[in-house]
Amino acid sequence: MKQTGPATGFGRRAAGALIVALAAAAFPLSAAERGPIFTGIERVVAVGDLHGAYDNFVAILRDTKVLDDGLRWIGGKTHLVQIGDILDRGPGARKIFDLIRRLEREAEEAGGRVHMLIGNHEAIALMGLSFDYEGSVSVEQFLAFLPDRYRREKEDEFRRRAGPDADLISLWEKLERTDLGAQSAYFNFLREQYGRWIADHNTAVKINGVVFVHGGFSEDYSLWPLERLNRAVSLELLGVMMNPPAPPHIIFDTRGPLWYRDDAGKDEAVMSGEIDRVLRNLDARALVVGHTATFGSRTLELSRMGDRVWTLDTGIWEPISGRLGALIIEGGQFRIWGRDNDQIKNDRSRGGRSLPLDGAGAGVR
Numbered sequence: 001m002k003q004t005g006p007a008t009g010f011g012r013r014a015a016g017a018l019i020v021a022l023a024a025a026a027f028p029l030s031a032a033e034r035g036p037i038f039t040g041i042e043r044v045v046a047v048g049d050l051h052g053a054y055d056n057f058v059a060i061l062r063d064t065k066v067l068d069d070g071l072r073w074i075g076g077k078t079h080l081v082q083i084g085d086i087l088d089r090g091p092g093a094r095k096i097f098d099l100i101r102r103l104e105r106e107a108e109e110a111g112g113r114v115h116m117l118i119g120n121h122e123a124i125a126l127m128g129l130s131f132d133y134e135g136s137v138s139v140e141q142f143l144a145f146l147p148d149r150y151r152r153e154k155e156d157e158f159r160r161r162a163g164p165d166a167d168l169i170s171l172w173e174k175l176e177r178t179d180l181g182a183q184s185a186y187f188n189f190l191r192e193q194y195g196r197w198i199a200d201h202n203t204a205v206k207i208n209g210v211v212f213v214h215g216g217f218s219e220d221y222s223l224w225p226l227e228r229l230n231r232a233v234s235l236e237l238l239g240v241m242m243n244p245p246a247p248p249h250i251i252f253d254t255r256g257p258l259w260y261r262d263d264a265g266k267d268e269a270v271m272s273g274e275i276d277r278v279l280r281n282l283d284a285r286a287l288v289v290g291h292t293a294t295f296g297s298r299t300l301e302l303s304r305m306g307d308r309v310w311t312l313d314t315g316i317w318e319p320i321s322g323r324l325g326a327l328i329i330e331g332g333q334f335r336i337w338g339r340d341n342d343q344i345k346n347d348r349s350r351g352g353r354s355l356p357l358d359g360a361g362a363g364v365r
Contacts, residue, residue: 036205036226038079038113044207044329045337046081048290048312049119052090052141054099056316060326064337071099073106079207080107083290083312084119084214084258088130090317091140097194118203118233119214120258120291123251126195127240128187131176137186139169142176145190154182191241199237202230203257210329211284215291216263218255219274222281229257264292264311268304275308286334288312288327302327302336310334 045064050057061067066075082100087093104114124130130137143151158171175182204213204226211217211226221229232250239246250256262271263278279287287309294302294311302310302325315322324339 036202036230038205038207039209041077041079041207042330043075043078044081044210044327045075045078046083046212046288046312046327046329048083048314048316048325049085050082050090050093050096051085051088051121051317052093052096052138053317054090054092054095056324057092057096058099059339060316060324060337063339064326064328067103073103073110073112075107075110075112077111078107079113079115081115081205081207081212081288082117083212083288084117085121085290085313086116086119087121087125088133088136088141089138091138091144093141094144097197101197115205115212116201117205117212117214118198118201118237118258120251122198123237123248123258125187125190126198126237127245127248127251130187131183137176139173139176142182142186143172145186145193146182147185147189150185195241196238199234199241201234202226203233204229206282206284208329208332209283209285210288211282211286212288213257214289215256215258216260216289217257217278217282217287218260218262219277219281220255221257221260222278226282233257259291261292263287263309264289264294264304264313272305275305279308286310303334307334314338 045061045066047057047060058067058071061080062069066073066078066080068074080103086096086100100114100116104116107114121130121136124133124136154172154175155168158166158168162171176186204211204217206212206226224232229250236246236248236251240248240251251258253259263275275287279285286307289309289311290313292311293313293315302312302314304311310327312325312327314325316324326337328335328337
């Protein structure tokens with residue numbers, strides 16, 4: 001009988017498992033991000049997909065009293081949740097990463113916490129697939145993640161060819177689309193400087209009985225303990241950055257936590273029973289997701305299925321139809337913060353339902 005090789009069937013799965021096991025041994029995950037469950041948290045500020053919108057992110061954090069004008073943490077014991085998808089589309093992903101890196105330290109010193117969750121765009125980047133999605137990487141982001149020396153050498157080459165007044169941005173745009181060497185330099189820098197740090201982060205966290213995740217939870221993944229899920233995703237991300245890379249499973253699964261859209265986008269009447277079961281499995285009272293766009297209307301309407309699901313992709317990065325929004329959970333109440341949102345329909349601070357702070361018995365029965 002013909003043996004199954006490493007490229008197919010059991011051999012491929014075994015090879016992938018071996019590589020992930022090697023990644024786990026070589027790169028133990030940081031203790032800081034391994035614990036995904038928190039109770040008794042006084043205030044949570046959750047922000048959706050950013051896609052490089054650094055200035056808008058800063059504006060939200062200032063207006064929600066997380067940062068001062070000098071961009072220093074003033075949130076005290078607040079837990080800030082960024083729901084994933086910092087990369088792609090806009091120009092400022094690297095600046096956001098660097099800001100969050102600093103705020104993680106400052107928040108912890110003040111008794112708070114910053115949770116940067118992993119989104120599908122972070123996974124795509126660490127897999128080296130970003131340029132497979134046309135228009136995903138802006139030229140500004142491309143340049144931000146190139147080594148300085150490589151960039152200087154290429155720009156000197158451009159000027160020698162096209163003259164001192166060469167349109168460098170146009171030349172970079174062409175190089176980004178067509179030059180595999182430039183794309184490789186981009187991915188190598190991103191992985192070396194930020195890859196391990198990104199992989200150290202959680203995919204999902206539960207705070208006061210509310211679960212936060214980028215894409216959503218299908219029923220099958222809701223059966224996984226959060227610790228196991230976070231560990232598996234992190235190890236897969238480490239695995240795809242190894243040479244040779246391990247084949248991805250969870251991080252490229254359309255029903256997985258980075259990609260699933262039904263919680264945010266499927267008809268509520270169809271999804272209601274599934275959401276009950278998902279929340280029961282997670283022992284949670286509500287689910288907060290990003291990934292699926294909810295913007296375009298005049299008001300921020302972020303809750304679904306009787307406040308069991310909250311959708312946070314308000315298009316912070318989108319200059320025309322997007323909205324600056326955040327979800328604040330304080331004193332057991334859900335409140336939507338929105339820049340210039342003159343008619344917020346889902347403001348739970350005005351006579352809305354109050355939810356207990358602790359997570360005991362939070363599952364939907």
